[in-house]
Amino acid sequence: MPNAPAIHPMILFFASILTSNMILTNFLGMCSYISVSTEFKTASGLGKAVTMVMILTTALNYVAYRSFIVPLHLEYLQYIIFILVIAATVQILELAMDRFLPDLHIKLGIFLPLITVNCAILGITLFMVIRHYSFIQTMFFALGSGLGWWLAISALAAIREKMAKNKLPRGLDGPGITFIITGLMALAFVGFSGMFTVQ
Numbered sequence: 001m002p003n004a005p006a007i008h009p010m011i012l013f014f015a016s017i018l019t020s021n022m023i024l025t026n027f028l029g030m031c032s033y034i035s036v037s038t039e040f041k042t043a044s045g046l047g048k049a050v051t052m053v054m055i056l057t058t059a060l061n062y063v064a065y066r067s068f069i070v071p072l073h074l075e076y077l078q079y080i081i082f083i084l085v086i087a088a089t090v091q092i093l094e095l096a097m098d099r100f101l102p103d104l105h106i107k108l109g110i111f112l113p114l115i116t117v118n119c120a121i122l123g124i125t126l127f128m129v130i131r132h133y134s135f136i137q138t139m140f141f142a143l144g145s146g147l148g149w150w151l152a153i154s155a156l157a158a159i160r161e162k163m164a165k166n167k168l169p170r171g172l173d174g175p176g177i178t179f180i181i182t183g184l185m186a187l188a189f190v191g192f193s194g195m196f197t198v199q
Helices: 009-017 030-035 040-069 075-100 102-111 113-117 119-131 135-163 175-190
Strands: none
Touching: 009 135, 030 113, 030 135, 030 175, 040 075, 040 102, 040 113, 040 119, 040 135, 075 102, 075 113, 075 119, 102 113, 119 135, 135 175
């Protein structure tokens, strides 16, 4: 197995928040990002849930990959195993939120179980495999990616809440203005590209 790249975990952490943001750079996890970003509180709750799932599933998938998949030469099953781990983690999280945070569970609705198919979460695991990250690098990358996703959806929700009080031109109302805001946010995040890069 190839050695981990010589990238400091803190560089991975900040790069995954800013310059390699899962939404604004890699365009992963866009469906729930656009659909749940109409209210800040709900969007922030989903961002926290996605961050938690990213951290837990990436750690579990790292252990599964290094301890079972590679030693047993089961690479052809890695996608199925990764998705099973993600689905089980989301199911446990959904049960916990239904029990302890029922209001947020109702507001998130179908988008909570759909975290299972959020491509950003599987993307973190696949980046970990492709780039041969160590466990520490993987965890910093997962945490940063989760926080970056949370930051992006929360910022969009805050802007959309503010804009809901104002009248927009008819052609821009709805998805149109959402894509324009996302593009402007992506341009703002690109401004950090000279500081942090991830290969």
